[in-house]
Amino acid sequence: LSVAADANVLLSAAMGRAAQRVFHESTLLVVTTETILDEVHEYLGPLARKVGLEPARVERQLAELPIQAYLEPLYRSHLAEAARHIGKRDPDDVALLALALKLQIPVWSNDKDFRVAPIQTYPTAVLIKALGLPSRR
Numbered sequence: 217l218s219v220a221a222d223a224n225v226l227l228s229a230a231m232g233r234a235a236q237r238v239f240h241e242s243t244l245l246v247v248t249t250e251t252i253l254d255e256v257h258e259y260l261g262p263l264a265r266k267v268g269l270e271p272a273r274v275e276r277q278l279a280e281l282p283i284q285a286y287l288e289p290l291y292r293s294h295l296a297e298a299a300r301h302i303g304k305r306d307p308d309d310v311a312l313l314a315l316a317l318k319l320q321i322p323v324w325s326n327d328k329d330f331r332v333a334p335i336q337t338y339p340t341a342v343l344i345k346a347l348g349l350p351s352r353r
Contacts (some may be wrong), residue, residue, distance in 0.1 A: 218245040218315040221283065222309070222325030225257045225340055229276035230260060231269060235340045238324070239281050242338065242347045247284045249311045291318040295300070298333075305329045 226248065228235035238244060260278060261271040288295075290325070291314040298313035306329040311335050316323045322336035330337040338346060 217243075218319065218321045219324040219338065220312055220319065220321055221246050221248045222323065222330075223259070224313055224326050225265060225324050226252065226256045226281070226283070227259060228340065229281055230256070230274050231264065232277065232342065233268065234299055236281075237349055238340070238343060238347065240329070241349050244347065245284065246282065246324070247286060247315065249315050250287050250328050251311050252299075253283070253285050255308070263352050264298070277317055286315055291315040291336075293317070294318045302329060305332060314343070323324050 225235045225238075226264040229239055229353070230236075239246065244263070256278065257275075260274055264274040277353065285305070288311065291311065294317040295310060298310045298317055299307075302309050303314050309325075309327065309329055314323075316333075316335050322338055323330050323333065324328040324338050324340070324343055326339045
């Protein structure tokens with residue numbers, strides 16, 4: 217089983233929040249786009265400082281997450297379809313939806329914009345439950 221991960225869940229996992237459990241307590245393959253990883257790197261330091269975490273430590277935690285990132289040529293064929301579904305709501309989400317459509321996998325995101333997509337979307341809490349992980353550590 218695979219999921220296409222949005223920036224918000226990757227940021228959460230890198231900061232040691234509940235999303236990290238998906239990586240460490242399941243065999244789920246997590247994929248994303250290079251542009252999503254760029255976005256995560258852009259916001260990770262400032263967000264870590266804002267919540268009192270050491271940015272270098274959070275960067276290391278992100279680097280340790282088993283994430284498969286794809287470049288646009290793989291999912292380019294699905295960009296127009298993804299844009300029709302989600303482009304007006306959030307143009308930044310088009311590439312991730314195109315990847316999910318290309319690979320025929322669900323999206324893992326806490327972003328409500330994906331609800332209009334023709335694909336299953338899992339917020340972190342629902343994904344943890346679907347994977348059969350205990351609700352709390």
